[in-house]
Amino acid sequence: MKKSETSLFCADTKMKGAVYHQAEILHQKCTRCQACVSQCAFLQKYGAPGDIAASLLAGDSTIDPFACSLCNLCTAVCPAQIAPGAFFLEMRRQVMTRDKLPSKRYNPILKYERRGSSRLFSWYGLPTGCDTVFFPGCTLPGTRPETTWSIYQQLKKDIPHLGMVLDCCHKPSHDLGRQHYFLTWFEDMRDWLIRQGVRHIIVACPNCYKIFQGYGQGLTVRTAWEVLAEIKIEFTYPTVPHGRITVHDPCPLRDHQDVQQAVRTILLRLGLKVREMRHSGKNTICCGEGGSVDCVNPDMAGKWGAIRKLEAGRDLVITYCAGCAGFLAKAGIKVVHLGDLLVNPEKALTGKASVAKTPRTYLNRISLKRRLQKAMKTYHEKFRHG
Ligand code: SF4
Ligand code: SF4
Incomplete structure (x- = not known):
């Protein structure tokens, strides 16, 4: 990898504060058992975490933290906790x-993020x-x-004053790692919601x-799948073979057995029997x-998809993350989003x-926003940003 493409965490980056403290802990506590490696x-490229930390403390490492998927599988399998x-x-x-971003190749994802919070795409409908x-x-x-619309309608049957x-x-x-930028935007949104009386968030991602x-802080969060598993919605049973x-x-939900279980409960109620893969639940892997x-580093990211493809074999993979669905499909895996399965099982199961x-995704977001504005026209609504 060229240094001009991504800035490495190299000897000229002096370790300080939290990262130095964490390196010392890792160096001392890691037994180099290789379970995570x-x-x-x-x-496998950079070595056991304890060895990476030791190299950094000695100031002689060129490890690239931007090649780590932050999936926390290492934490899940580590006997030293x-x-x-x-x-x-x-x-x-x-x-x-x-x-300064370590690579211009992050620009598309950051533009995607900025658009999501722009006046054109963001919208707050609070009845x-x-x-x-x-x-x-x-x-x-x-x-x-x-x-998305159908899930909202289903949730509203149970929560009549549900906002969007x-x-x-x-x-x-x-x-x-843009922590200051992230906190500025997220805390502004969180505090605004709390000021409007919002206390509970239901997410799909x-x-x-x-x-x-x-x-x-100040808000509870649940997934739509947990709510849908609890309420008595009309599930349509798949009729196609x-x-x-x-x-x-x-992987962001690896520690949330309650969510994983809710998804399996929904699948069971649809009459679908699940075969568990080697990496599932707490030990799930990243989609890439x-x-x-x-x-x-698409080669590094793609290795997760290759493992998943091997484990899935010819089975149809159900997931409950739209990002995962896209990456798994890119890896050549037959995949269906749980939301699509709930809304139209026949189409979902036949790949339609x-x-x-x-x-088109951007146009869809604008259309959905217009649809919501129309449906909620009597509701209090407020754009987050001017
Ligand atoms: S990619 Fe995942 S398993 Fe590997 S070091 Fe990063 S967080 Fe740990
Ligand atoms: S599993 Fe834990 S103790 Fe073993 S090598 Fe990885 S970080 Fe070190």
Whole structure:
């Protein structure tokens, strides 16, 4: 990798503060057992986390933290209960204190993020008496506007004053280490929602979940799947023949057995029996999107998809993240988003569910916003940004 393409965390970046402290802990606590290394191409390239930390402390390493997917599988399998993923994120933050992106290849993802919060695409529809909002994120409304609308309608049957927020949670900036920028945007949104009386967020995206869970003090967060598994919605049973079904759990939700279980409950109620893959639940793997590694190091990111493809075999993979669905499809895996399955099982199971691609995704988001504005015209609404 050329240094001009991505700035490495090299000897000229003096370690300080949190990252130095974490390096010392990693160096001392890591037993070099290789349990994480055997699972991860990034660690196979750079070595056991304890050895990476030792090299950094000695000032002689050129490790690139932007090649780590931040998936935390290493933490999940570590018998010493240490968190290498958090360490690599902290390294990214230290690189970003110079406030210059390590590669221009991140520009598209950051533009995508900025558009999500722009006046054109963002929208806040809060009916009178609303204390709960559906926050579907950026990718689901763009790729699947009809599914997003249907999920909202289903949720509203249980929560009549449910609001809807179209905005970006700014996880891309968070994961690129742009912590100050991320906090400025996210906290502004969080505080505004709380001032309007919102107390509960229902998300469809695992990344939004992670962000609200970590930084949404004053708000509770649940996934739409947990709510739908609890309420008595009319499930349409698939009538088409289908092969075996398996589930790809998105890595931001690896520690949330309650969400994983809710998804399986829904599938069971649809009459679909799940075969579990080797990497599932707590030990799930990244789809390749994590940490925006694909922007700068597609070979490294693609290794996750290759593992998933091998494990899935000929089974149909159900996932509950629109980003994962896109990356798994790119890896050649037959994949269906859970939302599409709920809204139209026959189309989903026969591979006919409508999934839009860029630039159609942007038009879809605007159409969905107009549809919501029309439906909520008597509601209090407010753009977040001028
Ligand atoms: S967070 Fe994921 S990609 Fe990064 S070192 Fe751990 S297992 Fe590897
Ligand atoms: S699993 Fe834990 S102890 Fe073993 S090499 Fe990885 S970080 Fe070190």
